[in-house]
Amino acid sequence: MTLAFAPELKPFREEAADWLQTQLSGPFKALRGQTNQVDHVEERRAWEQALGTARWSVIGWPETWGGRGASIAQQIVFAEEYARAKGPPRVGHLGVELLGPTLLALGSEEQKVRFLPDIAAGRTIWCQGYSEPGAGSDLANVKTRARIEGGRYVVEGQKIWTSMGTIADWIFVIARTEPGSVGGKGLSFLLLPMDQPGVDARPIRQMTGEAEFAEVFLDGAGALEADRVGAEGEGWKVAMALLGFERGVSTLAQQMHFRTELDEIISAARSNGSARDPLIRQKLAQAHAGLKVMRYNALRMLSGGDDSGLSDAALTYKLYWSRWHRDLGELAMDVLGQQGEIGASEDQFDGLANMFLMSRADTIYAGTDQIQRNIIAERGLGLPREPRGA
Numbered sequence: 001m002t003l004a005f006a007p008e009l010k011p012f013r014e015e016a017a018d019w020l021q022t023q024l025s026g027p028f029k030a031l032r033g034q035t036n037q038v039d040h041v042e043e044r045r046a047w048e049q050a051l052g053t054a055r056w057s058v059i060g061w062p063e064t065w066g067g068r069g070a071s072i073a074q075q076i077v078f079a080e081e082y083a084r085a086k087g088p089p090r091v092g093h094l095g096v097e098l099l100g101p102t103l104l105a106l107g108s109e110e111q112k113v114r115f116l117p118d119i120a121a122g123r124t125i126w127c128q129g130y131s132e133p134g135a136g137s138d139l140a141n142v143k144t145r146a147r148i149e150g151g152r153y154v155v156e157g158q159k160i161w162t163s164m165g166t167i168a169d170w171i172f173v174i175a176r177t178e179p180g181s182v183g184g185k186g187l188s189f190l191l192l193p194m195d196q197p198g199v200d201a202r203p204i205r206q207m208t209g210e211a212e213f214a215e216v217f218l219d220g221a222g223a224l225e226a227d228r229v230g231a232e233g234e235g236w237k238v239a240m241a242l243l244g245f246e247r248g249v250s251t252l253a254q255q256m257h258f259r260t261e262l263d264e265i266i267s268a269a270r271s272n273g274s275a276r277d278p279l280i281r282q283k284l285a286q287a288h289a290g291l292k293v294m295r296y297n298a299l300r301m302l303s304g305g306d307d308s309g310l311s312d313a314a315l316t317y318k319l320y321w322s323r324w325h326r327d328l329g330e331l332a333m334d335v336l337g338q339q340g341e342i343g344a345s346e347d348q349f350d351g352l353a354n355m356f357l358m359s360r361a362d363t364i365y366a367g368t369d370q371i372q373r374n375i376i377a378e379r380g381l382g383l384p385r386e387p388r389g390a
């Protein structure tokens with residue numbers, strides 16, 4: 001088996017690299033290498049629109065909806081070039097990677113027409129209203145309620161850890177529409193505009209100094225009945241289908257970004273002399289080996305050498321990369337020493353220090369490590385299911 005990208009992908013790679021290079025050294029130079037999620041909001045929105053206009057925003061979607069019908073290999077190639085060009089984290093990613101594919105699979109024709117073109121063109125930023133103070137890993141414990149009044153849903157409840165919550169135009173939520181129902185039954189998947197009196201998004205400041213998250217209070221917030229995805233009370237299926245997209249292509253393509261971080265750490269170790277420390281050398285070599293394992297594993301999957309399917313493979317991959325990246329953050333701090341404890345400004349960290357602090361979240365979001373292991377044990381290995389609450 002050849003573990004490499006097919007030669008036919010070369011022209012595609014060059015086209016993507018050229019476009020990204022031109023944009024990120026020209027009109028969007030200020031965004032190059034940005035790691036922060038929510039700074040420079042207006043430029044970030046303009047960047048989403050530039051990607052949309054050049055049809056680089058949603059390349060995996062069909063052409064009808066603004067995509068290029070790109071293969072998985074092409075999508076990975078583009079994501080690699082994006083990371084190589086030091087493209088900024090995308091403020092549109094929840095619409096592009098999660099909601100869009102969900103609407104393509106499960107939305108009505110009317111919903112596709114209403115929402116997909118705006119996502120593809122970078123005109124709307126979405127956020128994800130799943131987690132609540134009492135519903136994280138145990139997501140089916142959602143307490144937010146919605147009832148029909150005068151032909152629209154009225155939504156009451158509280159969401160938390162809502163990434164992009166303070167800048168998003170729209171939110172997708174799961175809410176209980178069947179009073180007294182428990183677990184995944186009786187939930188509906190609703191789309192709501194953020195700019196309305198019943199929605200209050202309050203920023204939550206993180207240890208990096210940024211406020212990428214929000215807690216979102218829904219107090220009589222409205223959603224059109226036509227903006228429910230799937231049947232009433234059947235929202236759990238939609239919510240789970242959406243999570244399936246979260247473990248897809250983008251996570252497999254992030255190694256290029258990791259490579260850049262590791263190179264930065266190696267360069268810091270060379271210049272401050274810590275590269276001579278035997279323990280640091282061991283850890284750097286180990287990080288390099290781990291990155292190679294991820295790279296060859298991704299190429300093996302792409303080359304058709306893994307018949308367990310991309311989503312199964314990506315599930316075990318999440319467990320692997322989250323640990324590897326968390327260790328990389330610790331290694332960066334070992335290398336930087338006291339230098340790593342100094343923020344870019346009085347209240348904000350950037351560069352490798354920001355990476356270290358953010359990496360603590362890797363084993364939590366998109367399913368915690370413990371939950372990933374439960375899923376692998378139950379679905380992958382067929383072990384007995386863990387006892388569930390009532």
Ligand SMILES: Cc1cc2nc3c(=O)[nH]c(=O)nc-3n(C[C@H](O)[C@H](O)[C@H](O)COP(=O)(O)OP(=O)(O)OC[C@H]3O[C@@H](n4cnc5c(N)ncnc54)[C@H](O)[C@@H]3O)c2cc1C
Binds near residue numbers: 129370
């Ligand atoms: C960077 C980041 C971005 C996020 N963005 C969003 C967002 O945009 N929208 C959104 O809705 N949410 C978001 N979240 C929230 C995220 O989905 C939750 O943090 C996650 O699901 C865990 O839930 P929790 O924090 O309530 O922890 P809990 O579920 O309370 O878990 C606490 C601990 O108990 C463990 N645990 C829980 N249940 C079990 C079990 N059955 N077996 C073994 N161990 C268990 C967990 O693994 C964890 O270690 C984000 C989180 C982070 C860190």
